[in-house]
Amino acid sequence: MIPEHDVIIVGAGFAGLYSTIHAERAGLDILGLEAGDDVGGTWYWNRYPGARCDVESIDYSFSFDDALQREWRWSERYATQPEILRYLNHVADRFDVRRHYRFGERLAAASWDERAQRWDVRTESGFQASARWLVMATGGLSKPQLPDLPGRDDFAGEVLQTSAWPEDPVDLRGKRVAVIGTGSSGVQAIPLIAQDAAELTVYQRSANYSVPAFNRTLDDDEWQRQQDDLARRRELSWNGAAGSPWTSHPVPFADADEHERRAVFEESWTRGGVLFAKAFQGLTVDPVINDAARVFFEQKLAERVPDPETRESLTPRDHPVGTKRICTDTGYYETFNEPHVALVDLRREPLAAVTATGIRTADEHREHDVIVYATGFDAMTGALTAIDIRGRDGRSLREEWTGFPSTYLGIALPGFPNLLVLNGPGSPSVLSNMALTSEQQGDYALRIIAHCRQQGHTSIEARSDAAAAWTAHSLELADRTLFGSAPSWYTGSNIAGKARGFLPYIGGFKNYIDRCEEVAAADYRGFVLSSR
Template sequence: MHSNSGSDTRYDVIIVGAGFAGLYGVHHAARAGLRVLGIEAGDDVGGTWYWNRYPGARCDVESVDYSYSFDAQLQQSWTWTERFAAQPEIHAYLRHVADRFDVRRHYRFGTRVTAAEFDETTSTWTVGTDRGDTFRSRFVVFATGCLSEPIRPDIPGANTFAGEELFTARWPEAGADLAGKRIAVIGTGSSGIQVSPLLARDATSLTVFQRSPNYSVPMPNRPWTEAEMRQIRETYPQRREKSSYAPAATPHESIQTKARELSEDERLAAMEQRWNEGGVLFNKVFPDQNSDMAANDIVREFADAKIRAKIADAAVAADLIPNDHPIGTKRICTDVGYYEMFNQEHVSLVNLRREPIEEITATGIRTVDRQLEFDAIVYATGFDAMTGALLSIDPKGANGIRLHEAFADGPVTYLGFGIPGFPNMFSVNSVGTPSVMANMALHSEQQLDWILALIEHCRTRDIARVQARTESAREWTDHLMEVAAGTLFVRANSWYLGANVEGKKRVFMPYIGGFGNYRRRCDTERENGYPGFELSR
């Protein structure tokens, strides 16, 4: 890597990314007196909420919880308008945070990190960008996001399509006018389920191409009332306290009685309540629904009946109801009118298991059975989750080892932060952490607090190098697998396992033992002086 004259600067820490985690990290590193540089590929802060601006993009954690807890005045002064905030509001919130704490001055925006290399002799990192910059830093923190590397499906003829091609993960900033058009949506994960009902409103026709159906629970979204917002502000300390070591880092927990210990009426009442509360909370009706198949079946049959009741055509309903995984073992989606949308004359479903796509043509999509004509194709085809963004940079650690080589048999980390062979490098919200299984706002604060405490520990003790011990990482990774194996999650071909990426090693990537348990483990590691890491002067 050659440096551009003038840009060869020394920093204490470089933080890559400007989402919830990166923004928090840059602000707190600067507050701690570190020379910090933030680098972000987007033109502004926001991370996921900068890129995912497709119509209907919305968070499935309540807005008042999906926010920073570190500053009481920030918490008291910001007003969330809706129970589940949409992308524009979350992005506005993160921009407000950046303004309020003057964080942008530490960032280089519109700059993508393309390389990172550890220098053995100086124990520093050299980071290269697509603008030809080279930056040097003692530490590097990758807050590159769990769902930030979009997958472009390898469909024959994809580049021959003459109409409009859109990706939910890279929706144009100016929006897209699709009114009166014949639209194809490929993919029925979270973004496909959220975007389709909104596109259907004004389209001449909408055809949804589905490979694997997903469970979706209606999102009973509504504005917060002034009285509710007032009460939330008054009880924020207790709300945060309850979330701080909770399984999903939110104040909501499952009822404490196992499914089969309740009467049928009690079970129905509990499921009805959670269904009406909406969204991912339905994944937490009973404490045993993700570990006991009989309990899961009770919840699944309830959801199946709810979905069936929404769809007029029984054959379409059968195609939309998953039969290949226990409910909740793929992330439950949330929707506003998704199933009901298929009752409209101009909306149709193509089941790709029965009728695969052969090729995309200049005028549309040809399946094994027919040619369908479209003006626009929307790809809602998901992400190379958890590891994709970091592997696309492919850092080079000690002894010239590349990350893709270190992860050849699946990712190995210690507590998600440290990777053996990559000194002074930390990954955030990634493999080996609860990440996507928890409220990412609180998760991000916990992750960066921990990393910045370790950096401070090294600086005050003249420690030049810190890296995860191989045996600690091996034990932690085995523990991840063990915890996952005790659940039903391993029975689904989900992106939690990397099953949506061709050739990716199947390993259950998040820590599924709960945010509270994970956080306690991290606390112990810090209190004991970081025994799982090699600290060398």
């Protein structure tokens, strides 16, 4: 007999853990499904050397339980993957989350039963279950992208992927290593790989902006100051544009003289990483401000990389500052000053094929013992389209999203009743602090469920016109910025054949929360509620 539940939650990262904890508090019968062997989500899989969050540790944590906030002591300004994973394990232990989950179960299919008003699901192992509600906490960056290179499977050496790094230690000492990809994972891993490898060759498809993390150990004094300021910091984060307390310089760029502009860029640079894009309001909207940031960056790059040819290859040319997520690094550019490290600029020297012994470009063949693919993800939609999800009348989510995904508030889809997507396309998700967005999304999904249960509704779904209007609004906001001009995973440009369009909601975290609250206050305007 197929087990029946109130809600099935897919994924055990930040969003899945939050949703499970609060679904239990709401008295729901829960089944959790997780492809990994334990909790952690993206932090379970991404174990590559140097993996680290680019949101400050004190902010990248749950805010719903004050005791939890106070009892966990972060060791660094920007936490590493092992520390974040320990934190998520602590959360799972503290709230006894694992008892709701079946681990090692990857969801293969889900279909809506209109007669029963329930979702029937099946995992790759053949396990089946049913629930009134299906909550997809599958994450925006959880479907790895492996490039379809000629001869890719011919390589006889060791193949590694940053997004599916082995749990056991990897020994690269004395080996000739190739890294393909210089996005966030490549930027973080390359300096540490270089410390062990006898030779390191980096194959770069396009240069990205990266700013030093200026990471540091949090001593007791700084930690106490953060604790004393935590309530204010959380309030700023919940009311901010990106779920963090940081804001842009209060004086507009046009009103600042050259000396002040330089000082603001300098201060924002030392904040580290993605925070550089917050130097002046409008930096990712106004080409004049953006160009000033570009000039400042290139001056900093010249200080870090003296060789002009290498520096030119490392200089981004295909996107404005901040329109691809700025990487946060520790010693990335300096790595290319090392004599055993080589950079292959694939703009000048295209990759022709992977061979049994290495990689051949248009210019030469290089031999390698190890190839590391740091090639990112099918972002925002890939984890969902990888599953055969069938809504009303058998309509296929995968087929519908062959075009651009249409969602209402990023959380609901027309034609897919009782399917609630957390941090989906049309929500702030990856543009914000994922710890807080996961709280907001999980809370909103559970409020929708509670509303339906209280009112006797057996199903709810987005109206087609409401989803179309929300999607158009989200795209219009993006078109007012410089983001649309960048070939990035934000727009699906890293995936061949994927429909192009800016996937996250760029209107700001607080503005998004306000829109969600307006919908709830109007008895979930834009939704169709049914009773059977």
